[in-house]
Amino acid sequence: MPGYTVDAFHDGGFFLVQPSESGHRAGMDAMLLAATVPDGAAGVLADLGAGAGAAGLAAINRLPKLSAVLVGRAPAMVDCARRSIGLQENAHLAARANVIAADVSLNGNQRREAGLADYAFEYVILNPPFNSASDRRTPDALKAEAHAMETEDLFERWLRTAAAILKPGGQVSVIARPESLAEILTALGKRFGGVEVTPVIPRQGDNAIRILVTAIKGSRARMSLRDRILVHQGPGHEFSGQMKDLANGRAAWPRQTRNRPPK
Numbered sequence: 001m002p003g004y005t006v007d008a009f010h011d012g013g014f015f016l017v018q019p020s021e022s023g024h025r026a027g028m029d030a031m032l033l034a035a036t037v038p039d040g041a042a043g044v045l046a047d048l049g050a051g052a053g054a055a056g057l058a059a060i061n062r063l064p065k066l067s068a069v070l071v072g073r074a075p076a077m078v079d080c081a082r083r084s085i086g087l088q089e090n091a092h093l094a095a096r097a098n099v100i101a102a103d104v105s106l107n108g109n110q111r112r113e114a115g116l117a118d119y120a121f122e123y124v125i126l127n128p129p130f131n132s133a134s135d136r137r138t139p140d141a142l143k144a145e146a147h148a149m150e151t152e153d154l155f156e157r158w159l160r161t162a163a164a165i166l167k168p169g170g171q172v173s174v175i176a177r178p179e180s181l182a183e184i185l186t187a188l189g190k191r192f193g194g195v196e197v198t199p200v201i202p203r204q205g206d207n208a209i210r211i212l213v214t215a216i217k218g219s220r221a222r223m224s225l226r227d228r229i230l231v232h233q234g235p236g237h238e239f240s241g242q243m244k245d246l247a248n249g250r251a252a253w254p255r256q257t258r259n260r261p262p263k
Helices: 028-035 054-062 075-086 088-094 108-113 141-147 154-165 178-188 241-247
Strands: 004-009 014-019 043-048 066-072 097-101 121-126 166-176 192-201 210-217
Touching: 004 054, 014 054, 014 075, 014 088, 028 054, 028 121, 028 166, 028 210, 028 241, 043 054, 043 154, 054 066, 054 088, 054 097, 054 121, 066 075, 075 088, 075 097, 088 097, 108 154, 121 154, 154 166, 154 178, 166 178, 178 192, 178 210
Parallel strands: 043 066, 043 121, 066 097, 121 166
Antiparallel strands: 004 014, 166 210, 192 210
């Protein structure tokens, strides 16, 4: 397909159609986000801001009892997600994956009419644009849409949607930059509890470059800060053993606070 690449993930467990010259290309963030869905998970997962579908497809490739709805707004990326599901190499996932073209920040009847019904999902994962709107923007419009926030209340809007579509006791997971933690905690508010925050650091002694945040709808459990995920070992670019397992679907990053089973 001219203008696209077909890329292997999970050691060839599934494949992704992605633009070769523009847009956001999936990598570590999506695989870490998928790893927050615990082993044995079943039901339906919503991947909000799915792009080409990397995180949602990674989750269902590891978890045979889980299905995924990939939600995106940019037509080019929605098309990539649909092409990915249609690949022959992904035939084992096709019956458990669907794509919705919708703005994640829609509210009320508009959201429901777009296909995101109330209390419809056991899991929601979010990979929102987390660069500040004031940051220098790439000239690639498709990549800019994936990377830069359009509004200052982005996390409030996206987590409002997550709370509306999750079943009671359902789990939400977010990957973002560390400087967004206060906004994320505010947006989780009284909707979610049992918040767990995991820093993701490049190497031992470095500052975090990402945070993984998970929470449970309606929980009253206390917040906890977890041990870090180490991306690299040594001076080179080789992934750590931990990161290799998480990135390739051989391990999960489950919550340590006991989950209340979704009803």
